[in-house]
Amino acid sequence: MQTRGSGTTRHRSARPVQLLSALCLAAALALTGCTGAADGGSSSSDAKGAAPGANEAGAGAADSDAGSGKKEQAAAPTRLTAHIIHTASLTVQVKDVPKSLDETRTVVENAGGMVGNETTDRDSEGRERSRVVLRVPSDKYEEVLTELEGSGKLIDRRAKAEDVTEQVVDVESRIKSQRASVVRIRELMDQATKLSDVVTLEGELSTRQADLESLLAQQTSLKDRTSLATITLSLSETPVKKVAKDDDPGFADALGGGWDAFVTMFRWIALALGAVLPFLVGAALLLFLWVRFLRGRTPARPVAAAPSGAGTGSLPVAPPLRAEGDDKD
Numbered sequence: 001m002q003t004r005g006s007g008t009t010r011h012r013s014a015r016p017v018q019l020l021s022a023l024c025l026a027a028a029l030a031l032t033g034c035t036g037a038a039d040g041g042s043s044s045s046d047a048k049g050a051a052p053g054a055n056e057a058g059a060g061a062a063d064s065d066a067g068s069g070k071k072e073q074a075a076a077p078t079r080l081t082a083h084i085i086h087t088a089s090l091t092v093q094v095k096d097v098p099k100s101l102d103e104t105r106t107v108v109e110n111a112g113g114m115v116g117n118e119t120t121d122r123d124s125e126g127r128e129r130s131r132v133v134l135r136v137p138s139d140k141y142e143e144v145l146t147e148l149e150g151s152g153k154l155i156d157r158r159a160k161a162e163d164v165t166e167q168v169v170d171v172e173s174r175i176k177s178q179r180a181s182v183v184r185i186r187e188l189m190d191q192a193t194k195l196s197d198v199v200t201l202e203g204e205l206s207t208r209q210a211d212l213e214s215l216l217a218q219q220t221s222l223k224d225r226t227s228l229a230t231i232t233l234s235l236s237e238t239p240v241k242k243v244a245k246d247d248d249p250g251f252a253d254a255l256g257g258g259w260d261a262f263v264t265m266f267r268w269i270a271l272a273l274g275a276v277l278p279f280l281v282g283a284a285l286l287l288f289l290w291v292r293f294l295r296g297r298t299p300a301r302p303v304a305a306a307p308s309g310a311g312t313g314s315l316p317v318a319p320p321l322r323a324e325g326d327d328k329d
Contacts, residue, residue, distance in 0.1 A: 086229035094152035
């Protein structure tokens with residue numbers, strides 16, 4: 001009986017231990033599940049809370065990149081448009097000047113340009129020459145220049161390009177400042193109450209308006225010279241080639257040369273006589289006057305007296321001449 005009672009007691013004492021172990025295990029599992037659920041919820045909530053933060057960070061980064069891009073664009077210098085004045089001078093030799101001139105007008109008009117001053121004359125040999133000033137758009141300058149060079153035989157070509165970008169920008173800036181100054185002067189005139197102030201402001205306004213008009217004229221001139229290139233074209237006719245002559249002279253050539261020499265010599269003699277003739281006429285006139293008047297008034301010389309004789313005063317008698325027969329006798 002004691003043995004059975006001890007076994008029963010052991011069996012009864014083992015059940016509460018098992019139940020307690022099962023309860024502890026269940027509680028541990030329950031706690032583990034709750035902790036996992038709490039961790040999952042917190043992680044999801046953290047993820048949800050972190051997502052807007054990440055979006056805000058991304059948006060902030062994008063805004064900062066856009067802002068930096070705008071700053072870089074603002075900091076980058078504005079690229080200026082180049083303003084260049086093109087001028088050229090061409091001398092072309094052609095066969096027919098009027099025809100080439102008509103072709104030149106057609107080329108310029110097709111390019112949107114215009115023909116300026118034109119001068120036409122002839123040289124000593126009868127060849128026609130023309131000089132014309134052409135204005136063509138700057139973007140068509142090279143094309144027109146090349147076409148004009150190929151219209152005949154190019155004798156001379158001179159081209160020049162002058163960059164006036166800084167001058168254009170300076171004039172534009174001064175115009176803006178001058179306009180603002182004129183506006184301020186007009187506002188002061190509207191507020192002026194004294195006559196002396198009004199007179200002073202009117203004089204200042206006139207001066208500044210004159211400066212503004214001068215700047216506007218400079219701007220117009222620069223715009224015209226940069227938008228239209230200037231080409232000065234000189235056209236001349238090709239000289240006619242003479243037929244080559246035989247180098248060996250003949251009798252006709254010698255006769256012609258001798259006649260030319262004779263005519264030339266006679267011409268020079270005639271020129272010399274023509275140059276000396278006035279002096280000869282003057283000398284002859286002077287000689288005639290001297291002979292006619294001065295010599296007639298000259299007194300005659302007195303006749304010398306004969307020597308007197310020895311007491312009788314008679315002239316001495318010459319001895320008679322003897323004949324040849326007397327000498328022989």
